[in-house]
Amino acid sequence: PKRGAALLGVLTLTWGVGWPIMKIALEEVPPWTFRTLCLIVGGALTLLLCEAKGERISVPRDEMGPLAIVSFVNVTLWNLFSAYGITLMEAGRAAIVAYTMPLWACLLGRFFLKERVGPGRWAALTSGLLGLALLMGPEVNRLGKAPLGSLMMLCAAISWALGTVLIKRREWRTPMGVFAGLQLIVGGLPALVGMVILEPAFWEIEASLSGWLATAYIVFVGVVFGYWGWLLVVEAFPVSLASLGTMAVPVIGIVSGGILLGEPIGVREVISLVLVVGGVGGVLLGQRGSKGG
Helix, strand or coil: CHHHHHHHHHHHHHHHHHHHHHHHHHCCCCHHHHHHHHHHHHHHHHHHHHHHCCCCCCCCHHHHHHHHHHHHHHHHHHHHHHHHHHHCCCHHHHHHHHCCHHHHHHHHHHHHCCCCCCHHHHHHHHHHHHHHHHHHHHHHCCCCCHHHHHHHHHHHHHHHHHHHHHHHCCCCCCCHHHHHHHHHHHHHHHHHHHHHHHCCCHHHCCCCHHHHHHHHHHHHHHHHHHHHHHHHHHHHCCHHHHHHHHHHHHHHHHHHHHHHHCCCCCHHHHHHHHHHHHHHHHHHHHHCCCCCC
16 A cells, blocks of 8 residues: 555656646647657557566457547547647646546536436536636637637546546456557557648657657656556555545646746636646545445
């Protein structure tokens, strides 16, 4: 448990810092190329780790189709929406919107999985949605890129939630480590096609050292270490407890965005963060008392 808690703390820190670092990378590396590197390279390295662990890299035939669907929703859509969204808004705000995922998972779980949503969960959802509205409100009135960025990050959060619900609807026989690696690779294939079509001169990218270092951080730390470490944390703790630990990610994202990128941190951001984290925490805590959780 102590090692698991320490690993969860490191994951939360690295993911939070990863938001402004990803913004640095995307200022120089085109989004389709960036996500292809993250997903294909990250997935391959994850599978290598699984093979080193002695796990068989294979999928039952009846799981191939569902795996492809889950990979597209949970990996392709999330990564492409978030890659574009973070280029259009502050990294800290992007992190807040992204980590509303449990709120949308609760709603989608009610619809697809028939999970019961009690008054406590509705109150938590209301809190989170108020925080989201507070965050996006001033941006909607501006003639700029921020409203589009907020919408894309919202779509990223919903796709992540939908992917989670789709995973819960099925009993998977594929080991979770192999499942994660294959999700990255299969989900990265549309990004690879998009890179070839939309960014044909990807091999001519002239990024600075800081741009490539930022990309390497996301690939090796955010994706490979993140996915692998998350699996270890889930093995050590109940999913609800592990998920609660990640709620600090937006906090670290906002603080690190202010430090690394000079992004403003005002009263509106703080209030929005409190409401969103309160809503997410309420949903996750409520799952502990339900069979569907």
